[in-house]
Amino acid sequence: MKNQGISVVGPIRADLIAGGRSNLTFRLGDGVTQWVLRMPPRSGRTPSAHDVAREYRVTAALRGMPVPVPPALLLHEREELLGGPFAIAGYVEGRTVQTQEQLESLTAKDVEILTSSLVETLAALHRVDHAAIGLERFGRPDGYVTRQLQRWSHQWALVGDPSLASRAALLVSSLGVAVPPQRSTSIVHGDFRIDNAILDLAASGAPRLAAVVDWELSTIGDSVADVAMMCAYRHPAFDLIVGAPAAWTSQLLPEVDELAGRYEAAGGAKLDAWEFHLALAYFKIAVIAAGIDHRMRSGSGSGPGFDTAGASVPIYLELGLRAIGRA
Known part of the structure; x- marks a missing residue:
């Protein structure tokens, strides 16, 4: 050091x-x-x-x-x-809000301020000129969705439950024939939610977003896909991955359509091909959950979420199929 x-x-x-x-x-x-x-x-x-x-x-x-x-x-x-x-x-001073109990300890006004701050921050991220800050080689700007579908399909082949193979294959094939043109390119976080943020909840003044964390899935890609991931995590099945009622699934927060609308109103990208991107996001979360389950079965993980994440996989696959009209 x-x-x-x-x-x-x-x-x-x-x-x-x-x-x-x-x-x-x-x-x-x-x-x-x-x-x-x-x-x-x-x-x-x-x-x-x-x-x-x-x-x-x-x-x-x-x-x-x-x-x-x-x-x-x-x-x-x-x-x-x-x-x-x-x-x-x-080290950034602040708190993380990961569970519904922690979120519900905040006032309705504070929840509203933090939600607006999160959405505005994602829109601001998507407006950053990645080449101007030295990230021109951080990821290929074109063909993001096609590469994502290939990457996550490969991940599924490694960790997916064979009993769900036919539903996963249907979702992948349905996505593959419906890939839309990419109309917006930006830095994407890939895992944007309230629990991946450090919050300044000091008693004096309004709460604020102190730092966005967990950038391991970040790259250069389609802004709409990033918004879709944020929204797809709002489904209650995410509780099975966390192993507890998650803050981001709370009914105190805006539903998917309202979140998406707030993002556009905050100056974010136009949400073209929204249903496709939402379906892809559900598939990606299914693979993430399958990976957690895979690690549990390999003996490398234990604790909240490890024994329940696998139960969320069929739910997310069906959500994806429903979003793209193949349920």
């Missing part, structure tokens, strides 16, 4: 903040300063997931943009030190 200009004044203590379903997250501290270390799980990884290098590069590039992110400090891509690549960011 010293080689990166990070001053350490004492022994570093590491405490696990979150681990299991996604990247492992540790809070580091030397008694004076705190940092956050992110690294992939030790086993049960799927190709192209858990990409801490992507997180580091996009947050480093977004520094100073109208999208709050943790300060990117260090990236180590070799595995010899900790058994995997890792990235270190500055």
